[in-house]
Amino acid sequence: MRGTDRQQSAMFSYISAERRVPKDHPLRAIRVMADAALEHLGPCFDAIYASSGRPSIAPEKLLRALLLQMLYTVRSERMLMEQLDYNFLFRWFVGLNLDDPVWDVTVFTKNRERLLKGEVAEGFFTAVVDQARIQGLLSDEHFTVDGTLIEAWASHKSFQRKDARPKTPPDDPGNPSVDFHGERRSNDTHQSTTDPEARLARKGAGKEAKLSYAGHVLMENRNGIAVQGCVTQATGRAEPQAAMALVEKIPGWHRVTLGADKGYDRKELVQELRDHQVTPHLACKSSTIIDERTTRHPGYQISQCKRKRIEEIFGWLKTVAGLRKTHHRGVARVDWIFTFALAAYNLVRMRNLALAAP
Incomplete structure (x- = not known):
């Protein structure tokens, strides 16, 4: 007999996210190794954060969320927060309960910026490599x-002469029309106004040059x-x-x-x-x-x-x-x-x- 399409907007669930994740899911093994690496970063986190004040996002949860962004090719942090809001698997991996509120994307980004100033990535990478060495891999x-x-993260339009004089504002400041055809441009004479440390390079002969x-x-x-x-x-x-x-x-x-x-x-x-x-x-x-x-x-x-x-x-x-x-x-x-x-x-x-x- 055909089942009925019942719609119910509110209900109680007594099944935890831990039970919803299959025992053989690939993320289970990855989380065990990631948690072991994060344990070695405790002193590094203590040096970055103040000993008093309002608690911020736990750095362990923030790094697990960044791991998910890479493992599942989430193209932006805004979309990552959206996934964390309704994806049970993501909540379980990060360490959020099913009823915990998700962070605002701006708050998440500012907390991530704090980790960028420390040697967190290098410490995490070293801890992972040490695990592989212990396992004989x-x-x-x-x-x-x-x-x-x-x-x-810069376009060719931002690659301008270093000694260029200020120009009149274009009709469309967000996407100005720039004609650089026929102009000889190199890293010695030009620099990106968006990302000054980027350099114009190409993979080989006949390939296009990109910042x-x-x-x-x-x-x-x-x-x-x-x-x-x-x-x-x-x-x-x-x-x-x-x-x-x-x-x-x-x-x-x-x-x-x-x-x-x-x-x-x-x-x-x-x-x-x-x-x-x-x-x-x-x-x-x-x-x-x-x-x-x-x-x-x-x-x-x-x-x-x-x-x-x-x-x-x-x-x-x-x-x-x-x-x-x-x-x-x-x-x-x-x-x-x-x-x-x-x-x-x-x-x-x-x-x-x-x-x-x-």
Whole structure:
């Protein structure tokens, strides 16, 4: 018999959000690891917040909400607050009861800004990597480094000459008509008025130039987990410098291998890597100084095969975490959100590895 379509606007429910979330839901394992990482940030939170005054949003709940925004590709914080209002799964993960009011989006944003000023993202990322190391998921000998461009939150219209004189206000200040065709523009003579730290860059010959930042990742080769990351200005020469900075953070002083593409095959970088007991397993250019003493070993071919997995990290950051075009301005803020997104990727990766383990 066909059931009746009864409408009831008000009712009582005695089922908690904990019971509504399936036992095998992916977020359960991620929340356990995230909570363990957040426990290590207690002293950092104490240093950021005052000891008296009106209580703010708990930083643990705020960071869990930011994790959800990346894991579920929520494109704005306003939409995130809307999801928290009626999504039982989101409320359970963040730690809100079903009858708790949701924060105003402006209050949420201001509290997030407070965390941006501290080393919260780096501390959270380090705590997640430490969990992977304890579980035996990391290699301490074989690594890969690479970089990618992250489009800045600024348009070409804001890229103007540094010595330009003030112009008369346009007819439409919010979206003025700008004709820059035929004008030679470079980072030396021009600067974005919206995001002065962004730089005009392109991925390769024949590609369009965009205002961007450069994101760099150091990946261990065993399971493809990011162990270091940073954001720099897209100067065109940032990759070798960032690679060396990331390699120097590898714990211990023992010989390791570093795989990378041809963009890193530079004489100065190769020599500096060797001085730091790092074997350069770099893709060779025609004028390379890397000879058969390095390329003849089977480990070199393995590194060249494994290094391609770092593109999976960049793909996840841009398609899932929403970092194809950042919503933040300035190197410091973009670096904060980039590091936090790497931690989110590692949580997903570790959960998948635990699920695939025999």
